[in-house]
Amino acid sequence: MSPPKCPMLTTLLLPGCGIKSIPEGFFNHMDGLKMLKLSLNPIKSLPNSISNLKNLTALLLACCDHLEYVPSLSKLRVLKELDLRATKIREVPHGMQNLLSLKYVDLKLSIVLEIPNGILSKLSCLQILNVSETLVSGKEVGKLKKLEMVEGRFYDFQDLSMYLQGFHGREEPPKYIIHMGKRPFPVAILTTKGIELGDSNISNQIMLPRDIEELYAGNCTFCCHVNYPLFSRFVLTSLGTFSSLTYLEIRDVKNMKKLFSPNCVPLNLQVLKISLCVQLEEIIALDFESDERGMPTLEFSLLKLKKLVLEWLPELKSICNVDAMVVCKSLNWIGVRDCPKLKRMPLKLPQVPPFSPLKLRIYVKPKEWWESAEWDDPDAKSLLKRFVNFVIW
Template identity: 35%
Template sequence: MHDLLREMALKIIHPQFMVKAGMALEELLEEDEWRDDLLKVSLMNNNIREIPSSMSSPKCPMLTTLLLSNNNITTIPDAFFNHMRGLKILDLSNNYKLDRLPRSVSKLENLTTLLLENCKFLKEVPSLSNLRGLRKLNLYGTSIEELPQGLFMLTNLKYLWLGGSLSDIPDGLLRNLSKLQCLGVDGTIPLKGEEIGRLRKLESLDGRLSTLDDMSLFVKSERKFLNQYTIFVGSYSPRDYSLENETISNVVKSIVCCHIDICEVPNWLPSDAQGFYIKDCKDVRSLDDISGFQEATDLRHCTVDGCDGLEFVVSSRCLKPLQNLESLYLYNLKKLNAVVGVVEAIAKSAPLPAGTFSFLQKIEVVGCEKIKKLLPLRLLWYLQNLQTIKVRHCVQMEEIIWSEYEGEKALEKLTLPKLERVILQYLPALKSIYSCSTIVLICDSLKRIEIRGCQEIESVFWRGFNPLPTLEHLDLCYLMNLKSVFDEEILGLSARPTNLFSLKKIFVKWCPKLKKVFSSGWLLGYFQSLETIAVDSCAQMEEVISSSTYEEKEALEKITLPKLQRLELSRLPELKSIC
């Protein structure tokens, strides 16, 4: 609803409400607008810069709610709240330049909610000792260096967020705030597991524990009451938090371990954890080395980054915790040679446990310099929910999907029914996505393939792997040995299309050995949905569409591309014709 209409509607509904939110106001209300019968005032999302020091305190004894968030307020006169003794909710959050609160805040004895989140320059908060009814206090994103006086006395607090430049939390403070239901503490401030464990009414926790011993103490306490938690263990940096936030921020219960040995302490991983992120933990060889990992059967998202000792994610004997896993991110793992240590089980034709990776939707592998092959064919039978495969900067990666029992089961089909995207970037040793000719791989939902910087790859498609019926976007770039894109022999196509493909866009750039995009003119009969063809910087490109024989020329005369909108050809020195 338009702001003006909303304001009018609220006045009609309740004349004691004043709402002027999002109206680009630069000044506070005039003194005569602060009526003594006002109950609620909202001036949020404006551009109010200051409250004049000459302004007397508004006489609003009935005012219960004052919302001033998302303005540019720099100062508030000390006496501003003197005549607002009935105020219960005060929201000053996101006033970045506000550096101090007025002393009159200390007189708001009926206040239940005080929100100061992201007041980045705020360093001074007056005593809160008189605010005995305060239930919600948010100081996250401020610059306070000391806790406000009287915080120990706020025994009715249920919600507390602390941040700023605090170095620690005084002993006994949290124990005194026994009614806390939600506790959030900036990662720079360490918490003690024993004190957290004593907060029996706690339902939500965001914070950092310094050591695994603290984490173990917390896990041993009765923590089943927690509905949500994000717990850092170890050292902390803003970069660590941003990575965690990017990958598992939507997880309800997550553990983040950074720069710490995680295999030494027993029983520290909560069994109900849904997100698990470990960064720069050098002692871990596989996740099943971690005490408690076997019991963490509710894991949904897992990220492993910079753990130099990791050789595989899990062994074949420890797949149970991954049965509910939805996403797996593997970054900068120098010794990683397999996603799952199941090679020995496959070689013996031993079946994997039922449900292995059955909920996995996304796998991303980046900067793992030792791994050569990503997904064994035997594992693919279980990946029925896989949607995205993304692999980047793995210098020895040769094959994405591989089979060690070639020829064992002729003409058998394997389906990845939900796979939508395959992104492969800067894999200099990559030779194929999938090359098992005896088992047909069906990906009937695949919409996008992007291959960049893979110098050894010669062909995009192979016998046994033809996702063209559903593919919509094909992006090929910096493929120095690419010789074939659409080849009728490899794809097993005939001159009479029996079905049409969905491809809409094809981009080909810096493929110096590629001489043609379509090996035969009649192939275009399959591509009636094409909207864009772009070819750039292919030094040996002679024809976009081959039409060397009389039959091909005749076929081209009968073919139309009804949806083609863009044809871009640039820096093709050997190009003789389009078709």
């Protein structure tokens, strides 16, 4: 069968049509084609005739989960949108550095390991870069002045720092999700401005965006003095107090005994989850311990904190010093699991009258911990008892 002759055709939409193959010369006479959508087809390769579609502005191949080969795109100089989500291509298409009009690139859920250096720096019109599992150069991404959204994996902390330096004197993208480390699958970031630090050694100070909303640190090793609080290693690109940080998760960080110092507690946190940190002893570590029982109680106000989860922390002894309390007026979820040395809960919770309709959930393991734990508020345990669920897993 001879190729179709449709020189005036501008749009060809064939998503989910069960297409397994396309004849080699199929696009030879479609010089006017601007949009080609072949998403959701079990096609394994595209014909080389696509390489000559010089007027193409959108090539949409999302969820072609058998697709392994895309021919050279070097002649597609007006291409603005390239969607290769959930395909099986292993390398970015040849000639991608020539696509100077590109505004949108999506490689999410593909198996492309890396975008080689020298490509992104040439795509000056890029606005959306969604390549979550794919390694990219933070230095090159930081030079993209029109960028509105980026999700990708940077090489190391130095690469992250170079990315942030690229935005010196101008606004960072409204949305960024940046992964670090060698995890096979990235952690799901729930906000629009988040960073995952995974499989890394934390030693020197780590620069973070000034408006970061979510931070995940997992499977890391803390390489500073054990008495130095982990969070003190994080600094913002400008003077600030992590006022935008609402979600913080610390999981399996080795060689960490303390998380916060008093002056670096993020006061607008809504979710704090800490788990599998087997050496953690104290969450908020004061620089002193008083023997004078008459001293006024120091209060840390986490007025927006809604969820507190502490799991598998065998050495955790305290949330904060004996002379301190944490004020949590919004807390509606507490989870404490396998923290055998935690004997005191210095939490100042919302007022809970005996018949309050307050939606509070408390999950505890084991039951014996709840029975032995001491609350600074003498009435708290009896008032909270009806909200407690004892878990067995």
